[in-house]
Amino acid sequence: MNAHAPAQLLLVRLPHGAGIELPAYETPGAAGMDLRAAVEADAPLTLAPGKRTLVPTGFVFEVPFGYEAQIRPRSGLAFKNGITCLNTPGTIDSDYRGEVKVLLVNLGEEPFVIERGMRIAQMVIAPVTQVAVQEAAEASETARGAGGFGSTGVR
Ligand SMILES: O=c1ccn([C@H]2C[C@H](O)[C@@H](COP(=O)(O)OP(=O)(O)OP(=O)(O)O)O2)c(=O)[nH]1
Numbered sequence: 001m002n003a004h005a006p007a008q009l010l011l012v013r014l015p016h017g018a019g020i021e022l023p024a025y026e027t028p029g030a031a032g033m034d035l036r037a038a039v040e041a042d043a044p045l046t047l048a049p050g051k052r053t054l055v056p057t058g059f060v061f062e063v064p065f066g067y068e069a070q071i072r073p074r075s076g077l078a079f080k081n082g083i084t085c086l087n088t089p090g091t092i093d094s095d096y097r098g099e100v101k102v103l104l105v106n107l108g109e110e111p112f113v114i115e116r117g118m119r120i121a122q123m124v125i126a127p128v129t130q131v132a133v134q135e136a137a138e139a140s141e142t143a144r145g146a147g148g149f150g151s152t153g154v155r
Pocket residue numbers: 071087090091092093094096099100101102103
């Protein structure tokens with residue numbers, strides 16, 4: 001791969017993804033591409049308060065090796081409707097070849113209707129570092145030591 005060429009995300013459209021717009025960056029500097037709901041056009045999905053559902057995107061993604069796709073909420077849906085991704089950020093592995101689905105939860109007070117083509121979440125492609133795992137008898141000493149969970153104070 002040319003170091004200056006962008007990594008490629010291959011998308012395979014599934015039959016129920018027919019007509020769904022490809023994920024795309026909405027602005028030149030966008031970090032994420034919006035993902036659309038591939039629910040049936042004549043059967044919108046109603047997500048009741050407190051409930052969760054798996055929303056199909058209509059695509060298999062082939063994330064380039066060395067990268068992951070993170071599925072994140074859209075802030076507008078979260079703020080206005082209480083709709084967020086339950087497992088945020090959802091992780092799409094580079095070797096996953098199933099349909100990408102978005103796990104939405106309704107934390108709002110009103111039922112939320114998900115219609116075909118609605119932009120329900122966004123996806124950020126990020127580099128992944130894999131490490132070799134090694135068991136050791138002791139960890140090295142540091143100034144922090146085992147302090148955590150607010151040990152450095154608030155101010
Ligand atoms: O929001 C998500 C999260 C995951 N996946 C798919 C792609 C991912 O590669 C696979 C496994 O995800 P994860 O590792 O988070 O789930 P798991 O519960 O650990 O399942 P597995 O045992 O299959 O790894 O499920 C989605 O389609 N949407």
